[in-house]
Amino acid sequence: MEFFKYTRAFNFMGKSKIALILSVFMVLASFVILMTKGLNYGVDFAGGTIVQVKYDRAAPIDEMRERLKSNELFDGASITKFGSVDEVVIRMKSTTSSISVDIGDVTRETLEGTGNYEIRRVDIVGPKVGNELKEKGMMSLVLAVIGILVYVAFRFEWRFAVASIIALVHDVSIALGAIALVGLDVNLDVLAALLTILGYSLNDTIIVFDRIRESVTGSKNTELSEVINESVTRTLARTTLTSLTTFFVVFMLFMFGGEIIHAFAFTLLVGVIVGTYSSIFVASPILLWFGFDIKAYHVKLAEKTKREVEKQKMREQFESGVM
């Protein structure tokens, strides 16, 4: 089977203006959503308490609300369904730091008599820990980007590195915008998903860049936009197929992974789609705009080879004792 049989290069760069407008619009929209609606930090980052309760029938949410009002520990608690009607999550901003006064025990006492239930999960994250997790999360994001930047600049050229980082920022911003739009709780797993998007989007971009580099060094064509068109078209089958298989798996997670993995899967789902789009339409045009010059690159490569040949010669001379 061949969906993407190569016959001639598609004119992707011709569409880059439309893509630019679309991308700028989506990124700006994401920023606006992030600014106005903001991210919904979950307990992992904001600190707070989560108690997950599962009943053997539909959870009596109203009755639970009444009961919780009687204890000031539950001030400002919100009760929401979690996946199914018989499972609920009680969320609070407050935390208890005493080991002996446990919110799980208190909840059990408070809900006594509302039916058969089981307390399945109690998460308490103190504000200090939440802040630390946030800082560490940001730190890991920044460090990962720096690491990638250095590697790509070393393996390719600085314009490639900058272009891939812009594509990354593009993807992650849109994913964040989508998270804010849907109002997902941002927890550690969502952070993990964002970092995966980072790796995934990069993966895609690098494969395309690798092909561009190959074409640039190998072919006589000095028209960059044509080289890019050719390379993107050549890798199109791979980009789409891989995205498709990844999409399958993530989609399965989204559908059947259960409530706990829901936010994670949603974030990845957005990331896979945006990442595929950006590796085709966003990353490569940036090379063009940055004025990547094939001729200059050839000269540079030639110089590099020359230097290496000279070095080799020197080493040979040195080794054979002729200096």
Added chain:
Amino acid sequence: MKLNYRTVIFAIAIVFGVFFSAPSLLQLQDGKKITLGLDLQGGLHLLLGVKTEEATKSRIKSITASIKHFTEREDILVDALSFDESSITFTLLDIDDVKRVKNYLKDTTGISVDVNAESFLLELTPEEVIRTQKQAVDQAIETIRNRLDQFGLTEPVVARQGDEKILVQLAGIKTQEDEQRARELISRAAKLELMAVDEDRAARVQNMSHADAAAYGDIILDDVKNPAIKYLVREIPILDGGMLTDASMGFDQNNRPLINFKLNAEGAEIFGDFTGKNVGKRLAVVLDGKVYSAPNINERIGGGSGQISGSYTVEEAKDLAIALRSGALLAPIYVMEKRSVGPSLGADSIEASMVALIGGFVLVILFMMLYYRAAGVVANIALIANLFIILAVMSLFGATLTLPGMAGIVLTVGMAVDANVIITERIRELLLEGKSIHKAIEEGYANAVRAILDANITTLIAAIVLYAYGTGAIKGFAITISIGILASMLTAILGTHGIYQLLESKIHKSKNNNFWFGIRESK
């Protein structure tokens, strides 16, 4: 067919993968298995903070107690011996004693002594403060570990995190009662103090405020069972739990549980001295700031052993004895983070992610065979081998599989296909250009490997950063991703290449590129 080193390595990798993942997959008794994270098997995760400032306070208190005992033994008259958070002050009545006290204090390490005529000002040195705080955390870790060991759980994790945090992970806690017991055992300060009841004023205790008591150098403590009963005791304890050497549960003559404790030589001497001088008075046995009993001293108690009676159950007495025996917490601890997962939730999570994993996997495998035909089958062999190798490596290292970790495996499955797709696409491309099978395979690999390496290394960089800076859940994710990437390089780059080399002559002979690679050559 010709054997080549790639196929041999690949075969070894498969055998390795199957062999070492078997114990985990089949739940065998022997062999190293993957540990399931707390989110998958249920359990308790606690991040505890240590109130280190309390440790310096109690260090001050214990120095004060020893000064008091020394001066009493040597008949040195002391006035206004008192302490606060960071210093001790006292004045000697007889200036001739200054030298003796100074000499005695020389043996006490970590304090600065400031003498002005007869008045003394003692402070902990900054180094001593740091040392005490560090020791408090070390000791808390040791103590909690000891206590949990005796609790009968399998492999509790007690580890230091940063400067003053302690991570406690208890897997396999099944019931709420167990969790409660474990929490109490961990948090129990188990600070035993023997204090003298201020008999001169004890009758007035009900009408006294804490400030009144402080004016006499006393404090008011509640009874452990009945807070209405108050005791007026001297603030400087006679002894503290640091001199305790052993504690065990026993029974009194009425067969009620009690706790026997033993003191070390120094403690025994102080205890003997005190009881000898205070016959007829009461001695309060104070545990964690509550009075357990205040028996009359009938005679001098030598030998350094005593009892704490109170009306507890056998279970309570046993836990209390464990707590005392494994040492007091020098500083109280508090919860910074707690995550407890019930076993049923963990089972649900495993089930849900298994469904997703198997579902996604089957879809991918079918798709690959449909699209690439025989090449798809080769890719699928690599994919399955990849899964086994991930599980085997995780088992060997005893890595913990968490929910995000499972997501990581699911994702690796999706991404491991990538390398295979890149390779097969390259081979197809070359074949369509009219290259020979041999050339198409070798050049295809040469071209694809560079791209795969670049892409995988960048992802690996991200994963390593995640591992270094991430916490718990994220770490688990980073581990599976990293192992997955490395395994995928082995299986996709090396393994499939070997298979193609093995089959090369066959492919060459059959000339059926549609069967082998799913393409029709257009001429």
